[in-house]
Amino acid sequence: MAENLKIMVINGPNLNMLGIREPEVYGNHTYADLEAYIEEYGEKCSIEVAVLQSNSEGELIDFIHHTLGNFDGIVINPGAYTHYSYAIHDALASVEVPAVEVHLSNIHKREEFRHTSVTAPACVGQITGLGFRGYLLAIDYLLEEVSSRDKEIEA
Ligand code: DQA
Numbered sequence: 001m002a003e004n005l006k007i008m009v010i011n012g013p014n015l016n017m018l019g020i021r022e023p024e025v026y027g028n029h030t031y032a033d034l035e036a037y038i039e040e041y042g043e044k045c046s047i048e049v050a051v052l053q054s055n056s057e058g059e060l061i062d063f064i065h066h067t068l069g070n071f072d073g074i075v076i077n078p079g080a081y082t083h084y085s086y087a088i089h090d091a092l093a094s095v096e097v098p099a100v101e102v103h104l105s106n107i108h109k110r111e112e113f114r115h116t117s118v119t120a121p122a123c124v125g126q127i128t129g130l131g132f133r134g135y136l137l138a139i140d141y142l143l144e145e146v147s148s149r150d151k152e153i154e155a
Helices: 031-044 057-066 079-083 086-095 133-154
Strands: 006-011 048-053 073-077 099-103 125-128
Touching (some): 006 031, 006 057, 031 048, 031 133, 057 086, 099 133, 125 133
Parallel strands (some): 006 073, 073 099, 099 125
16 A cells, blocks of 8 residues: 555535534534544554645635645545535646545435535545545545556556
8 A cells, every 4th residue: 555645635514513413414423533533544554644624615725726746635525515616626626636525424315406516527436425434435545546556657
């Protein structure tokens, strides 16, 4: 597995309310639990993981821009912005850093407005409905992807 790799994990609006918001949908674990879960996995894989959250669209866009030249991959849960933020789509498309979109809940099982993601087309793929594990699966994918890309560059 690739070491010295840097992944930025970006969480959008209302994810700071995990543990309080709609526990029947999102469970009882808090945002701090999610951060710790991802950070522990980063340590286990010997990679650098920055876990960030914002409720503001502009700040999420600034996080994405900052990945350019500084991070090897992005894991993003854009929260409700998933369903209508063309600005976040364009930010992801601008940076050419591979991104995986993650949702805790299965957006396809929920209200109709959640079935559309305008941000996923700017990502390599989407993981939805697997809870916290989705973030780790997204990191695994990026690690494999970046290591095989690096091997191709070396060859
Ligand atoms: C979410 C799904 C979105 O529809 C919702 O607005 C969220 C969380 C998820 O992780 O399941 O805030 O992205």
